[in-house]
Amino acid sequence: MSYQKIAIIGGGNLGAAIAQGLLKSGFSQAADITVTKRNTTTLAALQRQGVQITSDNAAAIQGADVVLVALKPYNVREILTEFKAAFNSRQLIISVVTGVFIDELEAIVGHGLPVFRAMPNTAIAIEESMTCICQKNASPEQVNWVTSLFNTVGVAVNIEEKLMDAATVLGACGIAYALRFIRANIQGGIEIGFDVRTANLIAAQTIKGAAELLIRGGRHPEEEIDKVTTPKGCTIVGLNEMEHQGFSSSLIKGIMASYDKIITG
Numbered sequence: 001m002s003y004q005k006i007a008i009i010g011g012g013n014l015g016a017a018i019a020q021g022l023l024k025s026g027f028s029q030a031a032d033i034t035v036t037k038r039n040t041t042t043l044a045a046l047q048r049q050g051v052q053i054t055s056d057n058a059a060a061i062q063g064a065d066v067v068l069v070a071l072k073p074y075n076v077r078e079i080l081t082e083f084k085a086a087f088n089s090r091q092l093i094i095s096v097v098t099g100v101f102i103d104e105l106e107a108i109v110g111h112g113l114p115v116f117r118a119m120p121n122t123a124i125a126i127e128e129s130m131t132c133i134c135q136k137n138a139s140p141e142q143v144n145w146v147t148s149l150f151n152t153v154g155v156a157v158n159i160e161e162k163l164m165d166a167a168t169v170l171g172a173c174g175i176a177y178a179l180r181f182i183r184a185n186i187q188g189g190i191e192i193g194f195d196v197r198t199a200n201l202i203a204a205q206t207i208k209g210a211a212e213l214l215i216r217g218g219r220h221p222e223e224e225i226d227k228v229t230t231p232k233g234c235t236i237v238g239l240n241e242m243e244h245q246g247f248s249s250s251l252i253k254g255i256m257a258s259y260d261k262i263i264t265g
């Protein structure tokens with residue numbers, strides 16, 4: 001089993017970020033990656049690094065061992081159906097498309113191919129993605145290969161397909177939620193005296209440190225919060241005020257709104 005040639009169909013935000021991550025991590029050589037897009041001008045940076053850039057989906061699919069689909073949910077069925085004759089029985093399919101089921105993809109590409117759904121996030125470009133994976137028709141070796149691909153560009157976990165929408169919200173939308181949280185910290189930091197660059201650095205590094213405390217320590221956030229909240233101190237006063245204003249509640253409601261949007265379309 002040799003999965004060397006990877007065709008990324010749909011070189012948008014995520015497709016291009018995945019190509020970038022595969023290159024930076026050394027998982028793939030530039031010459032083994034093909035990225036397709038209708039208008040390829042935005043992919044010039046990848047092209048300069050040696051990645052094959054084309055608008056010819058049929059040729060890209062035909063020449064690939066692995067077809068990674070990064071199209072929008074609203075046109076993925078139509079586009080894959082148009083190019084279904086280009087797939088062959090030796091390929092492995094990975095879709096990062098939100099809300100499109102493995103059974104639908106399998107029905108289009110045919111051949112009983114191993115079909116994976118993966119939900120990474122845009123931090124894949126810097127090898128720091130959180131990627132949730134599920135699959136059908138795949139051998140343990142194929143599962144290991146796809147898992148190792150996503151482990152090279154971050155951290156991968158295998159889940160059941162019924163949790164893929166939840167994974168989309170927590171892991172992929174989660175990048176935007178975290179960045180908005182950092183932005184609010186920057187705005188507060190400026191109000192208490194910092195210039196924007198310094199506030200940006202302090203906010204981002206502090207949040208990175210908080211995340212690392214959980215990841216490396218394997219802890220629940222409240223254990224670490226207890227270490228910061230001096231009795232009668234300024235942290236607990238700020239935290240309680242945030243909660244009085246609905247901080248946790250607004251985050252949970254936002255997560256539920258994103259989830260409902262995926263479920264109801």
Ligand SMILES: NC(=O)C1=CN([C@@H]2O[C@H](COP(=O)(O)OP(=O)(O)OC[C@H]3O[C@@H](n4cnc5c(N)ncnc54)[C@H](O)[C@@H]3O)[C@@H](O)[C@H]2O)C=CC1
Pocket residue numbers: 009010011012013014015036037038039057070071072073075079096097098119120121122172173
């Ligand atoms: N952006 C994100 O953070 C994440 C996105 N996703 C999913 O990944 C998929 C892609 O999302 P984005 O990259 O954000 O969208 P995008 O719109 O940036 O990328 C889709 C790309 O497909 C291209 N395209 C359209 N028709 C094509 C065709 N016939 N042939 C080749 N390329 C064509 C478009 O030009 C566009 O560049 C979506 O299904 C999304 O739900 C999943 C996880 C995270």
Ligand SMILES: O=C(O)[C@@H]1CCC=N1
Pocket residue numbers: 098168172173
């Ligand atoms: O907003 C969206 O629909 C896509 C899916 C996850 C991240 N971006």
